[in-house]
Amino acid sequence: MRDQGENALMDTAIVLFNRDLRVHDHPALAAACDRAARVVPLFVLDPAVPEGQRHGFLLECLADLRASLRARGGDLVVRQGDVVRETMRLATELGAAAVFAAADVSSLARRREERFAGERIEFLRFPGVTVVPPAELLPSGAPAKRGDHYRVFTPYWRAWQRHVRRPQLPPPRRVRIPEGLAVGRLPDPDGRGAMPGGESAARERAARWLRQGLDDYADGRDDLAGDRTSRLSPYLRFGCLSPLELACRAERSEEFVRQLCWRDFHHQVTYAFPQINRENYRHGERRWRHDEDALQAWQAGMTGLPIVDAGMRQLLAEGWMHNRARLIVAAYLVRRLGLDWRDGARHFFELLLDGDVADNSGNWQWVAGTGNDTRPNRSFNPLRQARRYDPMGDYVRRHVPELAGLPAEHIHEPWRLPTPPPGYPPRLDGPDE
Structure with a gap:
């Protein structure tokens, strides 16, 4: 398995989409279109990885991605099952020479990458999930070693600001898929969520907020009632927006760009410590209550x-x-x-x-x-x-x-529940941060 790969023409390549559901600034898709005569965009719905409340949003993202690919002469191939197994089944069927994909950091993503490494196909990883790839910034002053990373945000932020970024990439003009390929049915979303999914909605929201909300972000980001944040995080989570493009377009607001850097920071920590959702990153385990x-x-x-x-x-x-x-x-x-x-x-x-x-x-x-x-x-x-x-x-x-009827001077006081659980209310006195 290699990162990004070298220039060589091939007949058919698969682009495996995961958390990168867009066509703008998509390095894996752009490289596949440059290097292969036929490109097969693929998404595998894995029932072993439930998306919970995100499922409907995900399906809207996929429908929008399919529409964008069809507008360029291609399509989104949808399969269901284990991601690696279904990808390899399609690769064998088509005689694909390589799988192009965006690199990710979670333990699930890393296990998939390791499984692809054991398959008889070239597996090429590209940036795109973060502004700066997680392994590109390492603390200075010591030899690099496995698992090395920034453990404190402020030095990472300084290095992140100085880092030379890759160029943004336009969407491909044309995507050519093999003739006669069964693309598969995409399930319909179950109802409409609070936010529409997909790159089209993401780009529309981002453009509107960059015009109307960005300049007020530093002053208004903590205003709970004002709700003056961008609400772009779901689109970043599914890769409907390129974080690099967003960082570049929002560069006049250091406070907002700093939040994108925090996102990168957590990703580089997770890359080095993939068990972050299960184990304490630092400090010994404390005695937690179970109530x-x-x-x-x-x-x-x-x-x-x-x-x-x-x-x-x-x-x-x-x-x-x-x-x-x-x-x-x-x-x-x-x-x-x-x-x-x-x-x-x-x-x-x-x-x-x-x-x-x-x-x-x-x-x-x-x-x-x-x-x-x-x-x-x-x-x-x-x-x-x-x-x-x-x-x-x-x-x-x-x-x-x-x-709703309480005046401001009483609105934040603890209120009487119909049936309060044992131990309520807990002590609320003490200092603040």
Whole structure:
């Protein structure tokens, strides 16, 4: 298995799509179209890897990708089953010489790559999931070794800013697929989600937000009620947007580009530590409480703390949650209730449209003090956070209608649940970060 490969003409190549569901700035697709007479774009729906609430969004992304490929003379071939097995079955059927794919960082993606390495076909990996490929930036001052990476964000951010980026690539003008190839049926999405999936919707949203929202991002990103964030994270998660293109187009806002760098940072940590969703990245295991009632109350948005319940209900209703609310509800679960961060990360991963192993697990470990935070014992007071970032209580009223009639001075006070679970409410006093 080689990265990117050398220039050589071939008759047929497969482009295996995973988390790169776009045609703009797609290095693997562009290289395959340059190097092969016939290109077979492929996506394998693997029932062993359920997407949870993301399934409908994923199907919309695939339908949009198929339309974009058809507009260029190609199509999206859809198969169901094990990704490696179905890819190799199609490669044998077509006599394909190589499989082109975007490199990824999760343990699942790495196991797939290792399996392809054992097959009798050339497997070529390309960048595209992140702005900077995870293994391209290594700490200076020491010889590189296996698993080496940046463990602290700020030095990574400085190196990331200086790094010379690859050129952006236009979409291919034409994609030629073999004649008579059965492309397969794409299942219909089950209903319409809160956000439309696909590259077309992603590019439209990005263009609108870059015009209207980017310049206000630094001042408004923590305004819970104002909702002045881009909401582009689901499209980045499925690769409907090139993170490199977005970083370049948004470069006038250092604060927003810094968030894209955080995404890259978590990916390079996961590349070096693929068990990030299962094991503490650093520090020994602490004694976590296991309280199913408290966990279920948190999941349902019925904790009795308005700001936490608002965030959790937004997640249930939209498959998305404001980033400041994510910090608040996560800190409440692990620091106030003392529950295992993995329980929270699992719930987020199942429901979030942008649920991603690297970002989700990295952020949860940061909050829990087991990850890359250089201050693992920092305090985080949910009441002070609520009063600072939702001072009038509009975010709470929007998502907790039971409290809609309360005035601002009382909106964040713990509220009386119909049937409060044991141990509620927990202590909420203490300092803030």
